[in-house]
Amino acid sequence: MSSELKTNKVSPATGTAFTLGDSGDTFTIPSGATIANSGTATGFGADTSLSNLASGGADKIIKGWVCFGGASATIKDSFNVSSITDSGVGSYVVVWDTDFSNANYAVVCGGDASSGGGDYIQCQNSSIAVGSVNVYAYTSGGGSTFDPAYVSIVAIGDQ
Amino acid sequence: MRIVYLNDKGGISVVIPSPSWSGTMEELADKDVPDGKPYKIVEDSVIPSDRTFRDAWENYEEINVNFSKAQTITKQRLREERKPLLEEQDVAFIRAQESGSDTSGIVAEKQRLRDITTLADDATTLDELKALKP
Numbered sequence: 001m002s003s004e005l006k007t008n009k010v011s012p013a014t015g016t017a018f019t020l021g022d023s024g025d026t027f028t029i030p031s032g033a034t035i036a037n038s039g040t041a042t043g044f045g046a047d048t049s050l051s052n053l054a055s056g057g058a059d060k061i062i063k064g065w066v067c068f069g070g071a072s073a074t075i076k077d078s079f080n081v082s083s084i085t086d087s088g089v090g091s092y093v094v095v096w097d098t099d100f101s102n103a104n105y106a107v108v109c110g111g112d113a114s115s116g117g118g119d120y121i122q123c124q125n126s127s128i129a130v131g132s133v134n135v136y137a138y139t140s141g142g143g144s145t146f147d148p149a150y151v152s153i154v155a156i157g158d159q
Numbered sequence: 160m161r162i163v164y165l166n167d168k169g170g171i172s173v174v175i176p177s178p179s180w181s182g183t184m185e186e187l188a189d190k191d192v193p194d195g196k197p198y199k200i201v202e203d204s205v206i207p208s209d210r211t212f213r214d215a216w217e218n219y220e221e222i223n224v225n226f227s228k229a230q231t232i233t234k235q236r237l238r239e240e241r242k243p244l245l246e247e248q249d250v251a252f253i254r255a256q257e258s259g260s261d262t263s264g265i266v267a268e269k270q271r272l273r274d275i276t277t278l279a280d281d282a283t284t285l286d287e288l289k290a291l292k293p
Binding site: 066068071073074075077078079081082083084085086087088089093095097132143144147 | 162166168170172173174175176177178179180187190191206210213214235239
């Protein structure tokens with residue numbers, strides 16, 4: 001037997017709390033319906049949404065990235081980067097807008113090769129500072145530097 | 160806008176602001192130019208678009224190319240460009256020897272390639288340096 005209760009408000013008969021159903025019951029919110037929470041909801045499990053990662057999982061998110069043209073010396077797009085410095089052919093400095101809390105953060109770099117194979121892009125460990133990282137693009141064998149068409153840098157660590 | 164300054168290697172560093180930078184160029188210079196380095200804020204157009212002799216740039220007040228450094232850069236380029244050509248001549252030389260053919264032309268070409276860097280010493284303009292090929 002089922003019935004439909006129509007009311008504008010449900011309140012405790014005594015005190016300030018009331019219970020819906022019993023253990024094992026399931027309450028369904030139909031598709032298209034909305035629950036609007038203007039107060040505090042507890043016991044729904046951890047908030048794993050992206051918007052909560054900064055407070056709940058800061059170690060998991062990327063703290064800074066940039067994609068720039070080495071040959072054109074232009075920044076295509078970035079996050080948490082205030083500038084790059086073109087120090088010469090194949091030599092750049094990425095300066096973070098908000099510094100890292102220490103120099104033990106991870107940096108991943110990549111980009112275009114020149115016409116020859118075996119070229120590589122390097123972020124030297126000794127150049128990683130809390131506020132910046134040096135990036136170098138070397139031709140095969142490391143004999144000389146070159147300007148890649150584009151360079152991408154991603155950094156993850158504590159801030 | 161760009162910020163230029165003389166770096167520790169004697170070359171010119173160019174600071175390029177991120178598109179998301181919301182401060183002034185002076186604030187960016189305070190933040191991103193190494194402490195104590197004199198700098199200059201310039202229009203983008205002041206920065207040479209030709210990077211052929213990028214590592215020979217000097218004088219952050221008015222960027223120009225150091226000709227002596229440009230000659231050195233050109234010599235390095237010529238050495239890299241002649242390397243496969245010399246290797247080709249080495250192969251040709253061995254084959255000529257094996258077949259008992261005349262090697263004088265190959266020897267002359269190898270010597271021309273070895274001497275190619277001296278052409279950079281003889282050049283008097285940047286265009287002449289750029290035009291040099293092995």
